Every structure is written in C-alpha cells, then in structure tokens.
Amino acid sequence: xxxxxxxxxxxxxxxxxxxxxxxxxxxxxxxxxxxxxxxxxxxxxxxxxxxxxxxxxxxxxxxxxxxxxxxxxxxxxxxxxxxxxxxxxxxxxxxxxxxxxxxxxxxxxxxxxxxxxxxxxxxxxxxxxxxxxxxxxxxxxxxxxxxxxxxxxxxxxxxxxxxxxxxxxxxxxxxxxxxxxxxxxxxxxxxxxxxxxxxxxxxxxxxxxxxxxxxxxxxxxxxxxxxxxxxxxxxxxxxxxxxxxxxxxxxxxxxxxxxxxxxxxxxxxxxxxxxxxxxxxxxxxxxxxxxxxxxxxxxxxxxxxxxxxxxxxxxxxxxxxxxxxxxxxxxxxxxxxxxxxxxxxxxxxxxxxxxxxxxxxxxxxxxxxxxxxxxxxxxxxxxxxxxxxxxxxxxxxx
Numbered sequence: 001x002x003x004x005x006x007x008x009x010x011x012x013x014x015x016x017x018x019x020x021x022x023x024x025x026x027x028x029x030x031x032x033x034x035x036x037x038x039x040x041x042x043x044x045x046x047x048x049x050x051x052x053x054x055x056x057x058x059x060x061x062x063x064x065x066x067x068x069x070x071x072x073x074x075x076x077x078x079x080x081x082x083x084x085x086x087x088x089x090x091x092x093x094x095x096x097x098x099x100x101x102x103x104x105x106x107x108x109x110x111x112x113x114x115x116x117x118x119x120x121x122x123x124x125x126x127x128x129x130x131x132x133x134x135x136x137x138x139x140x141x142x143x144x145x146x147x148x149x150x151x152x153x154x155x156x157x158x159x160x161x162x163x164x165x166x167x168x169x170x171x172x173x174x175x176x177x178x179x180x181x182x183x184x185x186x187x188x189x190x191x192x193x194x195x196x197x198x199x200x201x202x203x204x205x206x207x208x209x210x211x212x213x214x215x216x217x218x219x220x221x222x223x224x225x226x227x228x229x230x231x232x233x234x235x236x237x238x239x240x241x242x243x244x245x246x247x248x249x250x251x252x253x254x255x256x257x258x259x260x261x262x263x264x265x266x267x268x269x270x271x272x273x274x275x276x277x278x279x280x281x282x283x284x285x286x287x288x289x290x291x292x293x294x295x296x297x298x299x300x301x302x303x304x305x306x307x308x309x310x311x312x313x314x315x316x317x318x319x320x321x322x323x324x325x326x327x328x329x330x331x332x333x334x335x336x337x338x339x340x341x342x343x344x345x346x347x348x349x350x351x352x353x354x355x356x357x358x359x360x361x362x363x364x365x366x367x368x369x370x371x372x373x374x375x376x377x378x379x380x381x382x383x384x385x386x387x388x389x390x391x392x393x394x395x396x397x398x
Contacts, residue, residue, distance in 0.1 A: 001026075001051075016056055022046075029080040030129060036078035036087055042378060043258060044293065045072035048089065050105065062091065064108045074098065074293070077122065081149065082129030088149070090120040096292030100134055102152065113152035114145065119290055122166065125149065126174040131195065133168045133177050137290045139221055139233055140262045142166060144179060146195050158193045158200050161185065162218050164262050184218040184237075187265040216270050219263040219282065224317040226286075227309045230298075233291065234283035234314070235263055238323065243277030246325035248353075249318055250280050251311065251344075255335035257287040257382065258296055279324055285310040285340070301384040302394055308343045315351050327353070334358035343398065364395040 001023070003013040022040035029035070035051040048062040063069045075091040076098065086105055090098040093110065098119040102111045114120065115136055122135040132147040142164035146156040163183030170177055178192045186206040193200050206213065219235035226232050239247055250272065254261045261282035272278040284290065285307040287299030299307040311331070319326035330353055333341035338360015345355035361367045368379060368386045384391040 027079045029084050030082055044074045046075050048075050048078050062103060079125040088125055088132060090123055092293055096294055122168050124168050126170045127172055128174040135165045156195045156198055162263055164264050182264040184216045185213045217273055226313045232310050235261060237273055237280045239273050239277040247277050247279045248328035249324050250278055251331045252280060252282050253333035253337040253340040255337045257336040258289050260284055260289045283314050300382055305398055308347055311344045312348055330354040332356040365392055
C-alpha cells in the first residue's frame with residue numbers, strides 16, 4: 001500500500017505490504033491519521049481493517065480480532081464518522097441483506113439503519129461528515145436516499161424516474177450530490193440532488209436524431225410463484241397499445257449467475273418493443289443478486305436446474321397473461337444466461353418458439369477445466385467440483 005500526493009507524484013511513500021490481492025475501498029479518517037480498508041476473499045467473504053498511519057498498525061475490526069464467525073461475512077464501503085469513533089459501512093453479518101450500519105470501533109457493536117429488506121449498493125459519507133447518501137437495490141430498482149449521520153434518520157429521498165442510480169459523489173462543500181441515472185429514457189444520464197431544497201437537476205440528455213427517447217417504455221416489476229412456492233421476481237416491458245392481439249415474448253436471462261436484471265435503457269430491444277410489438281421479460285431466477293444471500297445460493301451445485309424450473313413457471317405466468325402469446329416465446333441469454341437458454345430449450349422445447357445462446361456454457365466440466373485458474377475455485381463453489389466423480393456425472397447429465 002502506497003501513499004501518493006497527486007501534486008507530487010514523483011515521491012510516493014510506501015506504507016505497508018498487504019497479503020493477498022483483494023484489498024480495496026480505502027477511506028481516510030477526517031484527521032488523515034487512519035485508513036479503513038476491505039480485504040475481499042470472495043463476493044461473500046470479506047474483512048474490514050483499520051490502518052494507523054502513525055506506527056503502521058493494522059487491526060481487523062469486522063469481524064473483530066480473535067472472533068471466528070459461524071459463517072462468512074460480506075462488508076463494503078467502510079468510511080469514518082466525523083468524530084473518528086466509528087465506521088459507516090454495509091454488511092450482511094446479521095441477516096440476508098447488505099444493510100447500512102454504524103460500527104463502534106471501541107466496542108465492536110453494530111447499529112443498523114435504513115431498509116432491512118434490500119441491499120445497500122453504495123454508501124457515501126458527505127465531506128463534512130453530516131450526511132450519508134445511499135443507493136438501495138429495491139427489487140432491481142436503484143433508489144437514492146439521504147440520512148443524517150448523527151441520528152441515522154432519513155432526511156431526503158428525491159423523486160426520480162424508475163431506473164438505476166449509481167456513482168454517487170458529493171460536492172466538496174457537501175451541498176449537492178451528483179449521480180448517474182440509467183432509465184428507459186437514456187443510458188447513464190448525469191443528475192444531481194440538493195438536499196437543502198429537495199431539488200434535482202438533470203445535467204445531460206442523450207439525443208438521437210429522429211427518436212424521442214421519452215416515448216420508450218419503462219420496465220414494470222413482476223413476480224410469480226415457482227415450483228416450490230418461492231416467489232421469483234423480474235421485469236416486463238410491454239409494447240405500445242397500438243399493437244393488437246396477443247404479443248410475442250422474448251425472455252432475456254442475465255448472466256452471472258450472481259447477476260440481476262435491472263430496469264434501465266433497453267438499447268436495441270426498443271426496436272422489438274416499439275416497431276415489432278414484442279414484450280421483453282427479464283427474470284431474476286434463484287441465484288440472482290438482490291434478494292438475500294440465501295437466494296443467491298439456491299442454485300449452487302446440484303440445485304442448478306432449480307433455476308431452470310423457475311423459467312418453466314415463468315412460462316406458466318406468460319400463459320395466464322391475456323396480452324401475451326404463450327405459443328410465440330423465445331429465450332435469450334449470454335454467458336451463464338446462455339446456459340440457461342440452452343437448458344430451457346432442452347427442458348421446455350415443446351413450449352419454445354426459439355432460443356438464442358450467446359457464448360453460453362454448454363458443458364460445465366469442460367468450462368471448469370478450461371477457465372482461468374484464478375477463478376476456477378470460485379466457480380467450483382457455484383457450479384460444483386468437477387474433480388468429484390459424482391458431481392462430474394451430475395454436471396455431465398445437465
């Protein structure tokens with residue numbers, strides 16, 4: 001770890017050598033005497049440390065030194081409070097979701113605040129330490145909320161188009177918050193929010209000659225019951241009302257598998273929606289992010305085809321919708337979504353009009369044997385260990 005003055009880049013100062021390669025999310029205390037940081041071993045297993053600039057001591061604060069948690073903990077975005085006595089961060093230590101919390105550095109106690117049922121994707125303490133901005137993944141919609149750092153009470157939530165907020169960044173005087181907003185009407189437009197006046201400003205607007213992006217349809221949330229009674233979520237974007245009769249459907253399955261379909265700019269799908277009258281359905285089958293850490297693991301190993309069955313019950317949902325044509329359904333996916341496309345086309349071939357596989361996994365054994373070594377163990381946790389004969393036989397069978 002090296003300290004660098006951007007105005008004097010020729011004289012870096014080496015602070016310490018950190019073991020491993022997963023160190024990230026460095027944040028200075030307000031007095032510049034300590035640094036908070038994350039050591040990430042996997043997406044679900046991280047540790048939070050505090051480094052003392054004077055003396056070079058590094059202390060693990062979550063989980064605390066000497067503590068051995070019963071299960072892996074994932075934490076993110078550690079930032080010091082104004083008085084330096086605590087860290088604000090997100091963590092799933094005590095539940096399913098990445099919740100916002102205040103970590104008391106003396107006692108190790110965690111005080112949670114904000115929503116309990118959704119993941120906090122971004123957390124940013126204002127430069128004056130008085131406010132906290134958070135982006136919350138609410139069933140795929142990225143919402144922006146502002147909290148008082150001292151009371152942890154919500155003080156503002158701007159009204160924005162349905163989409164995904166990202167890249168929150170405070171003005172140096174903490175009077176305004178900039179962010180990106182991706183919606184059906186445009187990819188990654190730049191906005192800002194002034195908490196004092198509760199006003200928003202859109203700074204950029206993508207324009208394409210001959211197209212009015214304001215007319216593009218927005219995705220709407222949907223949910224249905226799967227084969228085991230579990231609720232599965234997703235989104236549907238419906239074509240304009242001028243298209244009569246039952247509409248054909250494209251089911252677009254995300255990759256990952258720990259990904260998540262989110263409402264945003266549809267890009268080329270807008271041609272199918274606006275010009276051909278096709279409905280686009282984007283499911284978040286089990287194994288997707290955003291619905292709790294248990295949900296993420298529901299497709300691991302031998303449970304792989306349970307996610308395929310989720311699409312089977314989605315086909316039932318399509319058949320019950322009077323505006324959709326269950327005889328004209330195409331499934332599309334790339335990477336892991338490509339595997340899903342192949343699997344759905346195999347298991348439900350009599351109910352599919354077509355399937356598109358983009359660089360999908362057709363055989364998990366050859367995938368695991370030939371993927372880069374640095375990600376092989378991580379993928380074995382997800383898909384299963386192909387070196388085990390029984391697991392190898394299972395992976396071959398699907």
